Amino acid sequence: MRNFPARLRVTAALVLMPLLSVQAAFAWGMDGHMMINRIAGATLPSDVPEFLRSRAALNALEYYGPEPDRWRSPAEPELNAAQAPEHFLDIEWADLAGPLPRRRYDYIRALAAAQAKHPDMVLTPDKVGLQPYVTTEVYERLQSAFRDYRALAAAKKDTKPSEAEITFLAGWLGHYVADGSMPLHTSIQYNGWTGPNPNGYTTEHHIHALFESEYVHANVKLDDFAPLVAASKPAVLGDVFNDYMAYLRHSNTLVEKTYQLEKTGAFAGAGTPEGKAFVDQQLAAGAIELRDMIYTAWVKSGDPVPPYRPS
Numbered sequence: 599m600r601n602f603p604a605r606l607r608v609t610a611a612l613v614l615m616p617l618l619s620v621q622a623a624f625a626w627g628m629d630g631h632m633m634i635n636r637i638a639g640a641t642l643p644s645d646v647p648e649f650l651r652s653r654a655a656l657n658a659l660e661y662y663g664p665e666p667d668r669w670r671s672p673a674e675p676e677l678n679a680a681q682a683p684e685h686f687l688d689i690e691w692a693d694l695a696g697p698l699p700r701r702r703y704d705y706i707r708a709l710a711a712a713q714a715k716h717p718d719m720v721l722t723p724d725k726v727g728l729q730p731y732v733t734t735e736v737y738e739r740l741q742s743a744f745r746d747y748r749a750l751a752a753a754k755k756d757t758k759p760s761e762a763e764i765t766f767l768a769g770w771l772g773h774y775v776a777d778g779s780m781p782l783h784t785s786i787q788y789n790g791w792t793g794p795n796p797n798g799y800t801t802e803h804h805i806h807a808l809f810e811s812e813y814v815h816a817n818v819k820l821d822d823f824a825p826l827v828a829a830s831k832p833a834v835l836g837d838v839f840n841d842y843m844a845y846l847r848h849s850n851t852l853v854e855k856t857y858q859l860e861k862t863g864a865f866a867g868a869g870t871p872e873g874k875a876f877v878d879q880q881l882a883a884g885a886i887e888l889r890d891m892i893y894t895a896w897v898k899s900g901d902p903v904p905p906y907r908p909s
Contacts, residue, residue: 626777626814626884627807627815628664628667630776630780630810630881630884631773632660632663633663633819633820634775634776634888635659635660635772635885636660638827638886638889639651639892641827642832643832646893649757649764649765650764659769662772663769663772665769666681666684666773667773682724683725683726683727683728684731685727685777686784687726687730687846688727689784689785689846691721691725691726691786694716695709696712701731705723705728729774729783730842730846733775733778736771736774737771737895740768740892741894741898741899743764744896744899745900748899768892772888775887778842778845778884778887779880779883779887781852781855782810784847785853787857788806790802790803790804799857805865808866809860809865813865814877816867817874817877818874822878823878823879823885826878826879827885827889833893834894834897835890838891849880849883856876859876
């Protein structure tokens with residue numbers, strides 16, 4: 599079991615929650631998720647509709663950042679169980695299924711085929727994770743909502759309900775994108791090193807919460823990494839699924855660095871300059887990816903819709 603104490607102070611219910619599986623843990627904690635969403639919205643290009651760049655929208659985006667973590671109360675056990683795997687992807691195990699399919703159920707079937715080849719392992723979606731699938735699905739919801747907004751605006755109809763939907767979807771998307779910039783949400787080494795450990799990395803089940811929640815809460819403010827986001831020019835992504843997988847794989851390359859830094863005390867107390875720079879870098883990476891995905895959804899929502907062809 600991937601167990602360690604929950605650290606987030608989201609609600610009293612969450613504080614009193616029993617031990618959670620680590621990959622069901624809160625990536626970046628409440629603070630990191632809120633900051634990533636806010637700075638992503640604040641740096642959207644000026645051609646994105648003004649309602650999504652307004653103070654009210656930024657406040658809403660910030661609030662929605664931790665939203666999927668609020669769906670983890672034991673009062674809603676079915677919801678918790680269903681969406682917990684959507685916060686992570688153990689890439690080392692996922693790659694046993696071969697090149698990752700673009701669609702959720704194709705991926706589930708590929709894992710089942712891999713399971714038959716590796717009977718000594720547990721390669722079910724709830725153990726391996728579904729992170730890129732929920733992210734691209736919410737992205738496509740956002741693109742669809744932007745398209746509806748364009749149609750309403752062109753017809754001079756009330757866009758307020760559409761604006762509310764878009765703001766929620768962008769905030770919801772932000773949670774998963776932020777999860778993806780936290781290296782330990784992309785690896786089997788999610789909370790204490792397992793397997794051969796010649797470098798003596800921590801095996802205690804504390805690094806996850808220490809890095810993403812405790813250190814960030816105590817040491818990081820939005821202004822610390824906002825310049826890194828502002829220095830990155832907004833971009834329209836090409837193939838969103840492929841881009842997002844590249845983003846996750848880059849985070850995965852930083853797993854060992856996370857352990858190396860923890861070994862030096864980089865995330866203990868005030869930490870070290872190297873630890874602070876690394877955390878700022880990854881928070882900024884999440885905000886940049888989110889900003890670009892929101893921007894891409896807006897731009898591509900203006901593309902013609904292919905004609906419907908019944909299967």
